[in-house]
Amino acid sequence: MWKLGRAYLTDVLRGQLLCGLTPVPLQFCTRHITCTLRHLSTYKHGASPWGKAVYLKNDYLRKVSSLINFLRCAHLHITPTMAKSKFEYVKSFEADDSCLPNTWIVVRVDGKNFHRFSDSHNFIKPNDDRSLGLMTKAAQSVMEEFKGDITLAYGQSDEYSFVFRKHTTTYSRRSSKLMTNIASLFASSFVFYWPRYFHSLQLQYPPSFDGRVIVYPSEQNLRDYLSWRQADCHINNLYNTCFWKLIQEHDLTPAQSQEKLKGTLSSDKNELLFREFNINYNNLPEIHRKGTVLIMKKEDVASERHRSGPGSSPKDRRKQSSRLHILQLHCDIIGSQFWQEHPEILSDTKR
Ligand SMILES: Nc1nc2c(ncn2[C@@H]2O[C@H](COP(=O)(O)OP(=O)(O)OP(=O)(O)O)[C@@H](O)[C@H]2O)c(=O)[nH]1
Numbered sequence: 001m002w003k004l005g006r007a008y009l010t011d012v013l014r015g016q017l018l019c020g021l022t023p024v025p026l027q028f029c030t031r032h033i034t035c036t037l038r039h040l041s042t043y044k045h046g047a048s049p050w051g052k053a054v055y056l057k058n059d060y061l062r063k064v065s066s067l068i069n070f071l072r073c074a075h076l077h078i079t080p081t082m083a084k085s086k087f088e089y090v091k092s093f094e095a096d097d098s099c100l101p102n103t104w105i106v107v108r109v110d111g112k113n114f115h116r117f118s119d120s121h122n123f124i125k126p127n128d129d130r131s132l133g134l135m136t137k138a139a140q141s142v143m144e145e146f147k148g149d150i151t152l153a154y155g156q157s158d159e160y161s162f163v164f165r166k167h168t169t170t171y172s173r174r175s176s177k178l179m180t181n182i183a184s185l186f187a188s189s190f191v192f193y194w195p196r197y198f199h200s201l202q203l204q205y206p207p208s209f210d211g212r213v214i215v216y217p218s219e220q221n222l223r224d225y226l227s228w229r230q231a232d233c234h235i236n237n238l239y240n241t242c243f244w245k246l247i248q249e250h251d252l253t254p255a256q257s258q259e260k261l262k263g264t265l266s267s268d269k270n271e272l273l274f275r276e277f278n279i280n281y282n283n284l285p286e287i288h289r290k291g292t293v294l295i296m297k298k299e300d301v302a303s304e305r306h307r308s309g310p311g312s313s314p315k316d317r318r319k320q321s322s323r324l325h326i327l328q329l330h331c332d333i334i335g336s337q338f339w340q341e342h343p344e345i346l347s348d349t350k351r
Pocket residue numbers: 110111112113114115116118123124125126127128129131132157158
């Protein structure tokens with residue numbers, strides 16, 4: 001592989017050297033550039049995971065690729081007969097946005113202006129279980145699509161975060177491909193499954209979701225990210241529960257309710273809920289306090305017949321007995337217990 005790359009580089013350089021002298025070596029040069037590109041592209045986009053891994057890891061090949069892009073940009077006149085078209089060089093202007101290797105890729109989607117969207121669709125305040133259920137259904141569609149590659153998803157309010165396994169090679173780790181595919185599949189699933197959760201309530205307008213990609217180099221960073229999102233869920237839920245109780249049951253205006261809660265600590269809000277509304281915050285539904293965690297779990301689905309059926313090989317039996325399914329939890333992910341119980345989330349084996 002290494003030798004092959006080096007041989008092509010030598011040819012390309014030789015061709016470049018000669019192309020200033022006569023038109024014939026120019027053809028020589030372009031033929032080799034085209035050839036090299038085809039090989040690189042095979043390794044980069046090929047079906048073989050080995051090829052992809054080699055492409056990702058082989059710094060040398062990346063340099064060859066950059067050199068070729070440089071030659072193209074420098075207006076080497078690649079003729080239409082040699083390359084696909086003389087316009088193809090414009091592809092080299094595309095930014096290389098592949099995520100850093102050996103990091104956890106997180107894609108977070110967030111509803112665009114859901115303050116307005118929730119008002120337009122009369123969402124129950126502060127938490128609408130129809131909306132939470134629909135968000136989770138859309139997240140499950142995404143996890144199904146990237147089966148075995150997304151190990152955990154965490155959602156609350158109008159957002160969902162998807163964690164890819166550390167060494168994923170999906171879309172060659174290209175940030176824009178990952179982000180746009182997830183955001184668009186999430187949005188289309190949200191619309192597709194809308195009637196299942198909102199029944200006869202019509203969608204007033206098409207919702208949309210923004211997306212972002214963040215890479216985390218250490219387990220601690222990744223866990224801190226998820227802790228941050230869950231803490232955000234708790235802080236907002238505690239505030240919103242107090243805010244809406246004061247409006248709904250004490251007839252305060254939104255401005256008065258806001259004023260009453262200004263500067264209060266978490267303990268003050270817990271106290272207010274207990275004293276004025278006889279609510280123990282810790283007894284409120286976990287889905288509202290902790291959000292939703294989705295993880296991939298292996299499920300034993302083999303029937304007795306499959307396990308010992310005539311003609312079934314041990315491989316068949318293994319296949320039949322380990323189907324992946326999505327487990328939905330509403331638990332704490334800030335402490336260590338969750339991570340001790342599900343070590344496979346951070347281990348990198350493709351599931
Ligand atoms: N009533 C109600 N509102 C919700 C629910 N879930 C989300 N929302 C609304 O969605 C908003 C989400 O917050 P943000 O994502 O920060 O705000 P946004 O309006 O979506 O604005 P951008 O994300 O910046 O476009 C909340 O402030 C609520 O207004 C719900 O279950 N019930």
